[in-house]
Amino acid sequence: MVNNTEKIGWEVQEMAQKVALDIPDGAYVNLGIGIPEMVSGLVPEGREVIYHTENGLLGMGPLPPAGEEDPELINAGKKCVTAIPGACYFHHADSFTMIRGKHIDICVLGALQISESGDLANWSTGDEKAIPAVGGAMDLVAGVKTIFVISKHVTKTGEPKIVKSCTYPLTGKAVVDRIYTDLAIIDVTPKGLFVREMAPGVTMDYLQERTEAALHQYE
């Protein structure tokens, strides 16, 4: 076995597991498209969590068995889903009343950049040639009570994603509460970024080298 230092850190599944552990019994939760969707399958047994999808369903269930997909029962990523017993459907204005009106407890989203004051950039790299698309991300970060971000700690080219100030267009200002990366779990507080937990083999020095913003340790 070659000791590959690149392998330090949690796998995506473990990152999603960490998020899932922080979702309490009884929470109303909205999961973003992609990796955040993994969280629903990892919430500990015994906790009842209700999933909201902004296209009009409260009580989203697991993926349907093959052959039982209904193209009129989908999630925000336009994938076919199911509805649990006790689910309800509603129109878009009601759905965003739930979001903007602070009725949803937790939203889990991906990120391009997060700043030390909790600014989030996750909808555009500002590339002039790209087709801009925002969906519900700005409404979610503006309205949901607690925002969890799940993301690799650095970009594919090794650039820090946790920065002093975002260079990409913002999704929202001072909106992120906690960041789950492959290397650490970090709280965004009025006093700056505080490290809650580090992956096995990660030290504060190792983490800080890969983070543009200053990191702090809890006493």
Added chain:
Amino acid sequence: MINKIIQTPAEAVADVFNGATVMISGFGEAGSPIELIHALIDKGARDLVVISNNTGSGHVGLAALIENRQVRKMICSFPRSTNSKVFPELYKRGEIELELVPQGTLAERIRAGGAGIPAFFTPTSVGTPLAEGKEVREFNGQLFVMEHAIRADFALVKCHAADRYGNLVYNKTARNFGPVMCTAAETAIVQARKVVEPGQIDPEAVVTPGIFVKRVVEVTNPADESKLVAEERRYPW
């Protein structure tokens, strides 16, 4: 006697004029009134401003309306997807306009339009490029951005069941923008999988009250958009 039932999609969209503003329901294919959109392609009205969450898939439905060069401007929240090629290509060539609106702001602008509210303040988009040039005001120590209501000349909406008064029920997450769009258009035109007798929809279960609907056309077996896209079908056939 009130009877909003129209026999064909073609008759239902016959008065959509050049330059009209048209709301089109749907979140992706769920709730997209594909037969009404195809009738609008046949009708040929041009220079349209279309309000819809997305910009269609493949070469059918909303994507075909755009491909047929009938749309001057899209107002939407998410104009691209894995199967969305028509809009991105026209946009890159500078041949179609885009007003990008956060999804909840889009829903609320339409809701406000239907409710007689000309503008409102929302926390969504404060501090982002989508708030640039808009009035920002502080309420209770928090900043909010002013957004204007949207109304339309027509709404094209898909539902599950309707009666001759225009009372509607929808199917699952295909409801999405349909109910608010019916309220915000001068003429809401609805395609329903089935038309039922008045009273057959439980009054407690009506989602869109008939007063918001002008025309209903029965389309018993609406096309399955993703199937058409997979088969690489194009409209006009």
